[in-house]
Amino acid sequence: MLRALTNVLRLPRPWSPLRTRSCVSHRPTGDPEIQVRALTGRDQGITEILMNRPSARNALGNVLVSELLEALAQLREDQQVRVLLFRSGVKGVFCAGADLKEREQMSEAEVEIFVQRLRGLMNEIASSAVMGLIETTRGLLPGAGGTQRLPRCLGVALAKELIFTGRRLSGAQAHALGLVNHAVSQNEEGNAAYHRARELAQEILPQVDIASGMAIEGLCYAQNIPTQDRLEGMAAFREKRPPRFVGK
Numbered sequence: 001m002l003r004a005l006t007n008v009l010r011l012p013r014p015w016s017p018l019r020t021r022s023c024v025s026h027r028p029t030g031d032p033e034i035q036v037r038a039l040t041g042r043d044q045g046i047t048e049i050l051m052n053r054p055s056a057r058n059a060l061g062n063v064l065v066s067e068l069l070e071a072l073a074q075l076r077e078d079q080q081v082r083v084l085l086f087r088s089g090v091k092g093v094f095c096a097g098a099d100l101k102e103r104e105q106m107s108e109a110e111v112e113i114f115v116q117r118l119r120g121l122m123n124e125i126a127s128s129a130v131m132g133l134i135e136t137t138r139g140l141l142p143g144a145g146g147t148q149r150l151p152r153c154l155g156v157a158l159a160k161e162l163i164f165t166g167r168r169l170s171g172a173q174a175h176a177l178g179l180v181n182h183a184v185s186q187n188e189e190g191n192a193a194y195h196r197a198r199e200l201a202q203e204i205l206p207q208v209d210i211a212s213g214m215a216i217e218g219l220c221y222a223q224n225i226p227t228q229d230r231l232e233g234m235a236a237f238r239e240k241r242p243p244r245f246v247g248k
Contacts (some may be wrong), residue, residue: 034067045082052089169190
């Protein structure tokens with residue numbers, strides 16, 4: 001059986017729960033659906049987010065989404081975090097997609113609010129440039145932005161086919177389509193994808209962090225601001241003509 005790894009995502013301290021705001025979905029007190037921990041030693045700089053909602057196969061309900069948003073908000077400010085791994089605490093599944101049982105109990109207004117928050121979560125993850133681990137590909141969630149992201153990844157025709165058929169893909173199929181970066185054969189422990197993701201995270205660790213990268217970009221752009229060519233480029237764009245650069 002194959003497991004898949006997908007795009008790279010970024011984001012303490014043995015597994016620790018996060019406090020959440022009150023939400024529509026319910027869970028037993030003291031049983032958080034999201035836990036985070038920072039690795040140590042040679043893995044220092046890698047943080048793991050564990051999704052642990054076994055009763056619903058990690059389906060995206062109100063509590064899980066709230067805790068994920070809070071985790072990302074908190075860890076975004078952590079200067080020590082270089083790479084984030086998303087993991088599942090539920091054996092055999094990464095995330096079952098939307099929690100349709102919970103969605104069915106929501107009013108139309110609650111559904112609209114929840115979907116907006118879910119889109120915000122997907123955008124946050126997509127823009128974080130972090131390491132994301134997906135242990136199984138369960139399909140798409142068009143209501144959370146899939147209708148916009150998938151065509152940009154695969155092209156309109158193939159995106160329509162997958163969305164309209166609701167086809168479930170194996171890790172190998174997702175890899176063949178280019179939806180995920182890697183597909184690995186499963187091991188006896190059932191965590192082959194996690195080990196591959198951790199190897200990739202270790203490879204990313206020594207590279208330039210986002211803060212340093214942005215600082216370098218700022219210095220380079222600052223050198224470009226006073227040049228004649230920058231002004232010429234903007235003038236050419238405004239006048240709809242080819243630019244005439246002079247190297248100054």
